[in-house]
Amino acid sequence: MISDKPCRVLCVMIFCLLLTTTGLRAEDRPNIIYVMADDMGYGDLGCYGQKIIKTPNIDQLAQQGMRFTNHYAGHTVCRPSRLVLLTGQHSGHTPISQNEQYYFPENTTTVTSLLKEQGYATGGVGKWALGIPESTGVPSKQGFDFWFGYLDQGNAHNFYPEFLWSNEQEVSLPGNKVGPHKRVSISRETYSHDLLTREAFNFIRANADKPFFLQAHYTIPHANNEGGRATGDGMEVPEYGDYKDREWPQPEKGFAAMVTRLDRDLGRMVELLQELKLENKTIIFFTSDNGPHQEGMHQVEFFNSNGPLKGYKRDLYEGGIRVPLIVKWPRKIKPGTTSDHISAFWDFLPTACELAGIKPPENIDGISYLPELLGQSQRAHETMFWKYRGKVALRAGKWKAVQTGPGKPLELYNLDTDIGETHNLAKEHPEIVARMQQQIAASQSAD
Structure with a gap:
C-alpha cells in the first residue's frame, strides 16, 4: 500500500501558501452558504436600484458586506448555469450549453465533492437539475451528505408539488394535487419554498459544531408557465402580502411577493446564524442563476427587473447573464463596499477552495475572487465566454x-x-x- 503521508504534507504546504497570499489562518476556515435565486434580475433588489419591490434583508447583506456590479451567471438558463457553478468551467468547456438533459457522471469533481473531502458537512436544498432519481447524477453521488428539494428540473416549476426528495427518498406532500399536465396545481396546501427553507435551517442547526457548506438553490421567483396558462397567474405564492392591494396584474403581485418572501427568509437565516453564534464564522453568497424571466405573464419592464441592462433570460446581452452578487463575511469583508471586479459563476469553485484551504483542480476556467473580498490584489480574467443555441x-x-x-x-x-x-x-x-x-x-x- 502506498502511504498517503506525502500527499498530506503537500496539502499542508499548499494550504500554508494560500494562507500567505490571502492572510487567512487555518482556524478562519468559514462555513460557506451559497444562496441562489431562480430568474431574479440585476434590477430586482433595492441595493441594485429597485424602487418598488421590498428587499430590506438582502439590502442589509450588501450594507454589511460587498456588492459586485460586474458579476455574471454561468449561463442564461438554468441547468447549464448550475453546471458551470459546480464545476468551475464555463459553457465553452462543459458538456452542455443549453437546457438539454444532462446527468453528472458518478463521482464528478465539483465544488461540493472537494469541500466534502476537506471535512465539510455538505447540504443542499432547492432545484438540482443535474440528475434524476436512480441516475448517477443525484446529489448523494455528487458530494452531498444531504439534499432536499427537486431533482428533475421540470418539476421545479410547480411550487405545490405532490412530492419532493430527501436525498433519494421520495417525500409525499398529500395536501398538494396537480392536474394531468403535472405542473398545474389543483389543490394547494404546502408551498415548496417554505419546506426548502425549513430544511436549510435544520441542516445549519445539525451541523453548527463543524464546518459546513450549504447550497440553497431556491426556486423563486421562477414562473409556473403551465399554471399561468391554466389560471391566468403563473407566479405561484401563498399570499401577496404588502402587494395585495396594489392595482397591478396578478402575476406582478405574485412576482413581487416571491422576491420579498425570499428576502424575508434570508433575514431569518442571518438571525439563525446569530442565535447559533455562527454569524462571524460564516460567509454568505447571494446571487441569481441568470437574468430575469418574462414568463408566467410577468413582464420584465413592470419592475425594471433588468435595471440598466439590455435583454433578459435566454439572451447573451448583459440582461441575460449579468446578475447580483452580494457576499457577507463579518470581520473579513469591509462593510458597505462595492466591487467592479469582473467575475462569474466559474470563479466560485476556486474561491470556495481557497476559503477551505484546498488546491483547486487544474482543468477549470475560474479564478478565485477571495483576494477581492479581502481587499487585496486581485488577478483578472483575460476573457469570459458564454454560448447558447x-x-x-x-x-x-x-x-x-x-x-x-x-x-x-x-x-x-x-x-x-x-x-x-x-x-x-x-x-x-x-x-x-x-x-x-x-x-x-x-x-x-x-x-
Missing part, C-alpha cells in the same frame, strides 16, 4: 462581443461607457472584432 458572447475587459445567432455579424460594445449595449461599435473597430472572433473560437472545446 448558436448564440455566443465574449467579454475582454471593457469590450463585449455578442453574436445573436449562426451567421449573424458580431456586435461590439464598450461596457465602460455603454452598459445598456445600445451602440454597436463593430464597424469602428474591425481589429478588435477580429481579435475577439479568434478568442471566441479558442474558448470552445473541439467537438
Whole structure:
C-alpha cells in the first residue's frame, strides 16, 4: 500500500501558501452558504436600484458586506448555469450549453465533492437539475451528505408539488394535487419554498459544531408557465402580502411577493446564524442563476427587473447573464463596499477552495475572487465566454462581443461607457472584432 503521508504534507504546504497570499489562518476556515435565486434580475433588489419591490434583508447583506456590479451567471438558463457553478468551467468547456438533459457522471469533481473531502458537512436544498432519481447524477453521488428539494428540473416549476426528495427518498406532500399536465396545481396546501427553507435551517442547526457548506438553490421567483396558462397567474405564492392591494396584474403581485418572501427568509437565516453564534464564522453568497424571466405573464419592464441592462433570460446581452452578487463575511469583508471586479459563476469553485484551504483542480476556467473580498490584489480574467443555441458572447475587459445567432455579424460594445449595449461599435473597430472572433473560437472545446 502506498502511504498517503506525502500527499498530506503537500496539502499542508499548499494550504500554508494560500494562507500567505490571502492572510487567512487555518482556524478562519468559514462555513460557506451559497444562496441562489431562480430568474431574479440585476434590477430586482433595492441595493441594485429597485424602487418598488421590498428587499430590506438582502439590502442589509450588501450594507454589511460587498456588492459586485460586474458579476455574471454561468449561463442564461438554468441547468447549464448550475453546471458551470459546480464545476468551475464555463459553457465553452462543459458538456452542455443549453437546457438539454444532462446527468453528472458518478463521482464528478465539483465544488461540493472537494469541500466534502476537506471535512465539510455538505447540504443542499432547492432545484438540482443535474440528475434524476436512480441516475448517477443525484446529489448523494455528487458530494452531498444531504439534499432536499427537486431533482428533475421540470418539476421545479410547480411550487405545490405532490412530492419532493430527501436525498433519494421520495417525500409525499398529500395536501398538494396537480392536474394531468403535472405542473398545474389543483389543490394547494404546502408551498415548496417554505419546506426548502425549513430544511436549510435544520441542516445549519445539525451541523453548527463543524464546518459546513450549504447550497440553497431556491426556486423563486421562477414562473409556473403551465399554471399561468391554466389560471391566468403563473407566479405561484401563498399570499401577496404588502402587494395585495396594489392595482397591478396578478402575476406582478405574485412576482413581487416571491422576491420579498425570499428576502424575508434570508433575514431569518442571518438571525439563525446569530442565535447559533455562527454569524462571524460564516460567509454568505447571494446571487441569481441568470437574468430575469418574462414568463408566467410577468413582464420584465413592470419592475425594471433588468435595471440598466439590455435583454433578459435566454439572451447573451448583459440582461441575460449579468446578475447580483452580494457576499457577507463579518470581520473579513469591509462593510458597505462595492466591487467592479469582473467575475462569474466559474470563479466560485476556486474561491470556495481557497476559503477551505484546498488546491483547486487544474482543468477549470475560474479564478478565485477571495483576494477581492479581502481587499487585496486581485488577478483578472483575460476573457469570459458564454454560448447558447448558436448564440455566443465574449467579454475582454471593457469590450463585449455578442453574436445573436449562426451567421449573424458580431456586435461590439464598450461596457465602460455603454452598459445598456445600445451602440454597436463593430464597424469602428474591425481589429478588435477580429481579435475577439479568434478568442471566441479558442474558448470552445473541439467537438
